[in-house]
Amino acid sequence: MEEKILLAHGSGGKLSHDLIREVFLPAFDNPMLRPLDDSAQVVIEGKRLALSTDSYVVKPLFYKGGDIGRLAVFGTVNDLAMCGASPLFLSASFVIEEGFPIATLKKVVHSMKVASEEAGVMIVTGDTKVVEKGSADQIFINTAGVGFIEEGVHLSSSNVKPGDRVIVSGFMGDHGISVITEREGLGFRQKVASDCAPLNRLVKKMLEFNPSIHCLRDPTRGGLATSINEIAQQSKVGICIEEASIPIRESVRGVCEMLGFDPLYVANEGKLVAFVESKIAERILGVLKADEMGVDSAIIGEVVSEPRGKVILKTSIGGSRILDMLTGDLLPRIC
Amino acid sequence: MEEKILLAHGSGGKLSHDLIREVFLPAFDNPMLRPLDDSAQVVIEGKRLALSTDSYVVKPLFYKGGDIGRLAVFGTVNDLAMCGASPLFLSASFVIEEGFPIATLKKVVHSMKVASEEAGVMIVTGDTKVVEKGSADQIFINTAGVGFIEEGVHLSSSNVKPGDRVIVSGFMGDHGISVITEREGLGFRQKVASDCAPLNRLVKKMLEFNPSIHCLRDPTRGGLATSINEIAQQSKVGICIEEASIPIRESVRGVCEMLGFDPLYVANEGKLVAFVESKIAERILGVLKADEMGVDSAIIGEVVSEPRGKVILKTSIGGSRILDMLTGDLLPRIC
Numbered sequence: 001m002e003e004k005i006l007l008a009h010g011s012g013g014k015l016s017h018d019l020i021r022e023v024f025l026p027a028f029d030n031p032m033l034r035p036l037d038d039s040a041q042v043v044i045e046g047k048r049l050a051l052s053t054d055s056y057v058v059k060p061l062f063y064k065g066g067d068i069g070r071l072a073v074f075g076t077v078n079d080l081a082m083c084g085a086s087p088l089f090l091s092a093s094f095v096i097e098e099g100f101p102i103a104t105l106k107k108v109v110h111s112m113k114v115a116s117e118e119a120g121v122m123i124v125t126g127d128t129k130v131v132e133k134g135s136a137d138q139i140f141i142n143t144a145g146v147g148f149i150e151e152g153v154h155l156s157s158s159n160v161k162p163g164d165r166v167i168v169s170g171f172m173g174d175h176g177i178s179v180i181t182e183r184e185g186l187g188f189r190q191k192v193a194s195d196c197a198p199l200n201r202l203v204k205k206m207l208e209f210n211p212s213i214h215c216l217r218d219p220t221r222g223g224l225a226t227s228i229n230e231i232a233q234q235s236k237v238g239i240c241i242e243e244a245s246i247p248i249r250e251s252v253r254g255v256c257e258m259l260g261f262d263p264l265y266v267a268n269e270g271k272l273v274a275f276v277e278s279k280i281a282e283r284i285l286g287v288l289k290a291d292e293m294g295v296d297s298a299i300i301g302e303v304v305s306e307p308r309g310k311v312i313l314k315t316s317i318g319g320s321r322i323l324d325m326l327t328g329d330l331l332p333r334i335c
Numbered sequence: 336m337e338e339k340i341l342l343a344h345g346s347g348g349k350l351s352h353d354l355i356r357e358v359f360l361p362a363f364d365n366p367m368l369r370p371l372d373d374s375a376q377v378v379i380e381g382k383r384l385a386l387s388t389d390s391y392v393v394k395p396l397f398y399k400g401g402d403i404g405r406l407a408v409f410g411t412v413n414d415l416a417m418c419g420a421s422p423l424f425l426s427a428s429f430v431i432e433e434g435f436p437i438a439t440l441k442k443v444v445h446s447m448k449v450a451s452e453e454a455g456v457m458i459v460t461g462d463t464k465v466v467e468k469g470s471a472d473q474i475f476i477n478t479a480g481v482g483f484i485e486e487g488v489h490l491s492s493s494n495v496k497p498g499d500r501v502i503v504s505g506f507m508g509d510h511g512i513s514v515i516t517e518r519e520g521l522g523f524r525q526k527v528a529s530d531c532a533p534l535n536r537l538v539k540k541m542l543e544f545n546p547s548i549h550c551l552r553d554p555t556r557g558g559l560a561t562s563i564n565e566i567a568q569q570s571k572v573g574i575c576i577e578e579a580s581i582p583i584r585e586s587v588r589g590v591c592e593m594l595g596f597d598p599l600y601v602a603n604e605g606k607l608v609a610f611v612e613s614k615i616a617e618r619i620l621g622v623l624k625a626d627e628m629g630v631d632s633a634i635i636g637e638v639v640s641e642p643r644g645k646v647i648l649k650t651s652i653g654g655s656r657i658l659d660m661l662t663g664d665l666l667p668r669i670c
Contacts, residue, residue, distance in 0.1 A: 005435040010465025023441055024461060027448040032424070032459035040459035042424050044483055047380045053426035053479055054462045057470075089367070089377050091388035091479045095430070100340040106358055113362040124367035124375035126359060127389045129475075130345025131668060135392075137470035144388055144426045144479030148379055333466060 006329065012221025012267075013326025017230075036234065037157050038079040038217065041149065050085035052076050053144035059333040061108065061138060063182035065193030066175070068141055069111030071269060071335055074198045075220070076143040077119045081200040082216045082272065084155040084207055085147030087119065093127040093142040100138055108139065119198035121145070152211045159214040160235035164303040165281035167274045169202065169288055170195065170296040172224050173252040176266035176334050181255060192251050197270030202293050206274070209287045215275040220335055222326040223265040225311065227273060229325040233309045241301035241323065244316045264313075265326045267334045275303065341664065347556025347602075348661025352565075371569065372492050373414040373552065376484065385420035387411050388479035394668040396443065396473060398517035400528030401510070403476055404446030406604060406670055409533045410555070411480040412454045416535040417551045417607065419490040419542055420482030422454065428462040428477040435473055443474065454533035456480070487546045494549040495570035499638040500616035502609045504537065504623050505530070505631040507559050508587045511601035511669050516590060527586050532605030537628050541609070544622045550610040555670055557661040558600040560646065562608055564660040568644045576636035576658065579651045599648075600661045602669045610638065 008015040020036065032040040039052035056072045073090065080087040092112065096105065116123050123143075178194040180186075199218065206213060215235070219227035224246070232239045248263045256263045270293070276284050281299055288294030304312075313323040343350040355371065367375040374387035391407045408425065415422040427447065431440065451458050458478075513529040515521075534553060541548060550570070554562035559581070567574045583598045591598045605628070611619050616634055623629030639647075648658040 003437055005431050005433060005437060005440065005465055007433050007465050007467065010431070010463055016463065019463060023437070023444055024463075027441075027444045028427070028451070028458040028461075030457045030459065032457065033461075040424070040426075042459060042481075044384065044423060044481070045382045047382055049379065049481070051424055051426055051460050051479075051481060053428045053460055053477065055428040055430050055464050055475075055477060057430060057464045057466050088379060089375070089386055091375075091386055092363075093388045093390040093477050093479070095390050095392060095475050096340050096345070098340060098342050102338055102340060102358070105340065106362075109358055109362045116363070122365045122367065123363040124365065124377060125386050125388055126363075126368075128345055128351065128354060128359075129390050129392045129668075130340055130342050131392050131472060131475075132342065134469070135472035136475070137466060140390075140430050140464075140466075140471070140475065142388065142390055142428050142477035142479070144386075144428075144477070146377075146379070146384070146386060146481055333464075 007332045008329035011326055011329045013226050035156055035158060038082040039085060041083060048149040050080045050083040050147045050149055052079035053142065054079065055140055055142040056335060057140050057333050058179060058335050060182050063179050063194060064191045065178055066196035067108065067111050069108040070115040070196050072141040072143045073112050073115035073119060074196055074269060075335060076145040077121055078199045078218045080145050080147035081203040082218055084153035085149045087121045087145055087147040087200050089124045090121050090143050090145045091125045092123050095129050095131060095136055095140040097136040097138050098130055098133045119200060153207055155213060155216055157215055157231050157234040160231055160237055160275045160303055162237055162303050162305040163278050164214055164275045165278050165299050166239060166241065166301040167281065167285055167297060167299050168247065169272045169294045171247045171249050172268060173248060173263035173266035175269040176331050177252045177255050179334050180331055190251060195268055195270035197293060199270065199272050202291050205287055205291060206284060210280050213274060213276050217273050219271060219273055220267050220269060223267055224273060225264040225323050226326045229311050232311050236308050238304040238307045239301060239311045240304050241311060242314050245298055245300045247296050247298050261330060265330050269335065342667040343664035346661055346664045348561050370491055370493060373417040374420060376418060383484040385415045385418040385482045385484055387414035388477065389414065390475055390477040391670060392475050392668050393514060393670050395517055398514050398529060399526045400513055401531035402443065402446050404443040405450040405531050407476040407478045408447050408450035408454060409531055409604060410670060411478040412456060413534045413553045415480050415482035416538040417553055419488035420484045422456045422480055422482040422535050424459045425456050425478050425480040426460045427458050430464050430466060430471055430475040432471040432473050433465055433468045454535060488542055490548060490551055492550055492566050492569040495566055495572055495610045495638055497572055497638050497640040498613050499549055499610045500613050500634050501574060501636040502611065502616065502620055502632060502634050504607045504629045506582045506584050507603060508583060508598035508601035510604040511666050512587045512590045514669055515666055525586060530603055530605035532628060534605065534607050537626050540626060541619060541622055545615050548609060548611050552608050554606060554608055555602050555604060558602055559608060560599040560658050561661045564646050567646050571643050573639040573642050574636060574646045575639050576646060577649050580633055580635045582631050582633050596665060600665050604670065
């Protein structure tokens with residue numbers, strides 16, 4: 001392991017995983033942390049709850065389709081939803097750089113208020129710290145959240161089985177491309193909007209239709225490729241993906257080609273990937289497509305027994321290759 | 336209100352309260368947030384839970400008697416305990432500056448592990464973000480936590496009544512003086528150690544003895560003076576404090592005199608202030624003194640009906656004066 005923290009340790013990709021496995025897991029190890037799902041599942045007084053936390057350091061603070069406030073609310077709402085929990089209450093904690101305009105803070109806070117109403121959650125507790133000018137970059141927001149998990153719902157990245165179908169709920173890469181074009185001031189005629197959105201109602205519909213869904217994940221940092229690699233490793237299965245079936249906007253594809261990015265590694269903030277038994281896959285796809293948040297959903301592949309822990313991409317031109325986790329730091333501070 | 340965020344907005348004092356009342360409360364307003372206690376009390380599936388969050392930006396990271404890791408665990412444990420909750424599970428989220436030594440991160444994480452064992456809580460979920468060199472000062476840690484509140488326990492800053500006695504659980508000001516002497520490199524022969532400690536077991540003993548305690552608060556940022564001003568305002572009572580009865584170490588008094596600080600405004604991280612009915616005050620004091628964390632406890636004053644919302648300090652020389660909330664930024668980045 002490198003002796004110093006690199007930007008890539010925060011990428012969500014390979015170095016992030018190394019850090020978790022070599023620093024955090026050995027210290028904090030416990031049965032709730034070990035699954036490394038998007039939320040931890042705990043039991044308090046006989047009730048199953050999900051807990052999740054994320055700090056948001058996105059740069060710039062505002063971009064087409066979103067801002068750090070919406071991201072901070074939806075990001076944690078989605079992490080709870082991915083464990084099948086109904087998100088209920090959030091905390092919000094701010095680290096603010098001295099000199100930050102109060103008008104901008106109000107704008108961010110208003111955005112969090114609107115986002116929490118959209119998601120149907122309440123921000124019930126908070127904290128504010130201020131550091132000297134130059135000791136932080138404008139504002140960092142942490143949200144943590146708690147949600148309730150209904151009986152019969154057992155989602156986990158270790159549940160996935162050969163034969164399962166892989167479904168994505170829409171276009172991949174919108175969020176990352178929105179942020180990076182805003183950050184770099186790239187003057188495209190039509191800017192891509194972030195897909196930042198709360199997924200909890202969509203997940204609720206899916207689970208009401210069939211609570212036996214095996215696994216949900218929101219492919220944020222590190223993108224689709226990294227998320228499904230995590231699942232392949234944790235469920236000890238192979239995952240076979242058809243490149244041609246992955247929904248990617250032409251505009252996103254264009255920016256990616258120009259900047260040398262692979263859209264499969266670009267962050268999403270309002271999309272999920274679902275692993276479901278093949279016999280219910282088409283009907284789950286129907287449930288997704290019937291919701292405005294899932295109209296562009298697609299079945300993109302299936303789970304196989306070999307090669308264990310690997311993702312195979314069947315390319316559009318008929319070949320196939322290993323699709324690895326993100327290495328390096330494609331897009332720092334994307335969320 | 337100032338147009339830009341000042342260090343004093345993070346002081347825990349008057350400007351922090353202005354920010355909460357003018358920016359955060361109007362946006363997020365709900366019955367769980369409104370009491371502005373150290374934790375929010377929520378009900379999930381009929382169970383009463385407390386939720387709390389704090390971000391830690393203390394500088395330097397290590398000081399006599401503690402470090403940012405211990406602080407991050409105990410700070411949130413204590414905020415839960417102040418609402419009478421048994422702290423159970425914590426989240427931990429890190430914002431790290433590129434280039435931060437991994438060996439130092441391991442030291443901080445180890446410290447969090449030891450602290451969570453001491454407090455009897457588990458860190459079950461987490462997050463790591465990395466920002467570019469110069470975009471954060473080394474490392475900021477957020478912890479959020481959830482705890483369970485037993486039947487019959489109803490602590491709140493709005494419960495306090497005239498006639499109540501005010502008890503502190505030991506010496507005031509140790510944490511702030513430890514951090515500031517370390518930060519400024521002041522070469523005192525005997526350095527003051529931070530009082531950083533988990534208060535949940537002490538609170539449990541107090542509540543087992545008598546669950547009808549009215550209010551608990553840990554006087555962190557802004558110190559004892561600010562905390563009891565908050566209580567006076569929220570309970571709409573006067574609070575009358577005897578200066579001579581407040582336990583303050585000679586060493587802390589000495590550093591304060593030299594640096595021009597009032598120890599009543601200096602942060603504590605392992606002390607509580609309790610408001611209890613006068614008829615049980617001596618026995619609660621006994622419970623505190625019987626525990627090693629409370630041996631230096633003292634009754635320091637009483638609650639009166641007038642002047643409402645104010646704190647009166649009866650000075651050692653026989654006078655009396657209004658003791659206001661902290662104004663300005665006494666000690667930035669103390670926690």
